[in-house]
Amino acid sequence: MMPVRRNSRRYLRIRVDGQCAVTGKEVQDAVQRGTLTAYGVHGLSTIEPVLIDFDEEERAGTIRCNSAGLIKMRSALSLITSVSDNPSAIRVEKVSGTLKGLRSK
């Protein structure tokens, strides 16, 4: 596909705050479920959230979503209160249009 036709994406650096250890799979599930609860199936398909990487020690990771759904993504993340039944908060630290930009600062 030509680059101009490709969907524009946004990358969010997130941190999971909480007492218990969490895995990338659990975070991915929480993100998907949170988006589904807040915006439904149509919203989930518009936002297309994907957890690209997650460091379990740092409790930090990167989420990719469609740029048109960035605000919805932030909203869904703010409404998440638990990850696999452990009280947690997913906080966005930085947003960028490229992975390089996200990791640069």
Next chain:
Amino acid sequence: MRKFVDLHVKIGSDAPNVRPFLTTASKLGFSCICLASENSSIDAAREMSQEVGVDVAGRVDLTPRNANELMSALRRVRRHFEVVAVRCGSKAVARQAAKDHRVDVIYYPTELSTRRKNRFDRQEAALASEASCAYEINVSDLLGREPLIIPRLISIMTDEIELARRHDVPVVVSSGSGELLAMRDPRGLAAILDLMGVEFDEALDMVSINPSRIVKVNRAKMSPDFVAPGIRRAR
């Protein structure tokens, strides 16, 4: 650059508890937070504020049972706190709070049964507009609730925000959190209003311009140089 203010952070009465709230607020990007607590904790927080890099303002949440109780509480607390908020548990309290110039912020109970009967209506919006009283949304009302209750609350809040905008009542979005994990970053708070049909830029004003104006105006009033609105003693 926007200065973000969380107008409602509840803390316990013991002072050592305060520091984590301040550091978290600083990390999240707030430049000012309003602590709803007793005076001693707020004083302790003010001492730490410079070190942590977050401005601290004092807030009192009044939960009167009737209008008379509200009036007497206002007489007692108005001069001691930057922000006076009233939880409108009944229609009479809501009407009195909306028209009283000493009230900065009104908010409503989170219980759905109470909220259905007692909500921010047209009359209260008109009174609040005249008295420059702000309508507050606490995001903590939506966090951790049953999935079936959240849509109903969002529906009520959407109607109330629409009413407030129509009457030029300032809307304030706060975390309303009593624990660290319930605190959210300012853009996260603003993004939640997307569910209520508010544009992101307007929502950002509700976390920055609207609450900081309340704090600024009241700080000026609490200054020893203040004589009356628009009149200040020159030295």
